[in-house]
Amino acid sequence: xxxxxxxxxxxxxxxxxxxxxxxxxxxGMGNVTTEGLRKYGYKFAALHSxxxxxxxxxxxxxxxxxxxxxxxxxxLCVEAEALGxxxxxxxxLEDILYPTIKKKLIHNEDEMDISIPVNISERGRIPLxxxxxxxxxxxxxxxxxxxxxxxxxxxxxxxxxxxxxxLKLSFKKPDKVGKLxxxxxxxxxxxxxxxxxxxxxxxxxxxxxxxxxxxxxRVFKNLIQPYLKKIFDKLTVPSVIHICGKTNDIVxxxxxxxxxxxxxxxxxxxxxxxxxxxxxxLIFGNxxxxxxxxxxxxxxxxxxxxxxIDDGVSAVWPxxxxxPTVPPENINVMMxxxxxxxx
Numbered sequence: 426x427x428x429x430x431x432x433x434x435x436x437x438x439x440x441x442x443x444x445x446x447x448x449x450x451x452x453g454m455g456n457v458t459t460e461g462l463r464k465y466g467y468k469f470a471a472l473h474s475x476x477x478x479x480x481x482x483x484x485x486x487x488x489x490x491x492x493x494x495x496x497x498x499x500x501l502c503v504e505a506e507a508l509g510x511x512x513x514x515x516x517x518l519e520d521i522l523y524p525t526i527k528k529k530l531i532h533n534e535d536e537m538d539i540s541i542p543v544n545i546s547e548r549g550r551i552p553l554x555x556x557x558x559x560x561x562x563x564x565x566x567x568x569x570x571x572x573x574x575x576x577x578x579x580x581x582x583x584x585x586x587x588x589x590x591x592l593k594l595s596f597k598k599p600d601k602v603g604k605l606x607x608x609x610x611x612x613x614x615x616x617x618x619x620x621x622x623x624x625x626x627x628x629x630x631x632x633x634x635x636x637x638x639x640x641x642x643r644v645f646k647n648l649i650q651p652y653l654k655k656i657f658d659k660l661t662v663p664s665v666i667h668i669c670g671k672t673n674d675i676v677x678x679x680x681x682x683x684x685x686x687x688x689x690x691x692x693x694x695x696x697x698x699x700x701x702x703x704x705x706x707l708i709f710g711n712x713x714x715x716x717x718x719x720x721x722x723x724x725x726x727x728x729x730x731x732x733x734i735d736d737g738v739s740a741v742w743p744x745x746x747x748x749p750t751v752p753p754e755n756i757n758v759m760m761x762x763x764x765x766x767x768x
């Protein structure tokens with residue numbers, strides 16, 4: 426086994442099922458830091474609307490700390506905006522605030538019979554995200570894997586309509602919800618294909634809303650899984666599915682979507698997931714990106730990263746987006762521990 430892999434080789438060989446020297450430490454979700462913003466003199470709110478700023482901020486986490494990837498975008502509103510929702514990027518504020526949906530596309534059950542714009546790949550910020558991918562690919566793409574993410578159909582449905590209404594209808598009228606999820610899966614594939622054309626090395630589908638904290642395993646298998654599989658069947662780059670919460674009861678269903686790897690958060694018992702899925706499954710996780718990486722001590726970071734590796738993760742990977750105010754010493758300690766610790 427070689428011990429001279431680059432960060433990109435390590436990640437891509439992991440996806441390919443080839444031997445690697447150690448677990449990589451990367452993510453398929455947002456990981457921009459305030460240290461990176463300070464490096465370029467950028468304001469967080471400005472990143473979401475400027476491809477150059479976005480790509481440079483994303484690349485800075487690798488350049489400053491050795492974090493083994495570059496990922497754009499930074500918010501969860503891209504697909505909803507392209508579908509017609511109005512968003513707020515809080516451009517007038519100095520604080521770290523992520524864009525949110527200001528105006529929903531669907532306001533009641535009668536409005537759920539929507540159509541997907543034929544030019545969705547040209548709408549909203551999707552062209553901007555593609556340009557940011559191309560810029561980052563030219564900048565650091567020879568050194569690290571470049572990733573992006575899209576929302577899963579159920580999570581996207583919860584963006585374009587009221588989540589409480591969606592959850593109620595999932596039990597009362599699953600066929601109607603399924604019809605919407607099918608349409609949204611097609612839209613998500615279209616967007617993901619644009620990111621593939623722009624040069625991403627891997628794509629994460631973030632289906633946070635389908636957590637088993639809220640939905641039963643049966644509902645996940647019957648209502649959510651088919652549309653996730655529809656997406657993964659059409660992706661050509663390595664794929665990851667991320668679901669928040671206590672996912673132990675659905676990890677087998679997650680793998681059955683034809684995804685390459687699963688991403689689990691800190692509520693998941695990784696050791697148990699490893700037993701269920703076997704030694705060859707790619708399991709990414711599962712440190713707490715805020716309470717440990719941002720708010721924890723350096724020793725807490727070290728202990729957590731060692732436990733992730735001991736529990737059997739294939740890659741050290743955060744349970745969600747890394748909050749930008751992560752202390753430099755904590756992310757440095759994380760990278761040190763991943764490089765030196767062995768089970």
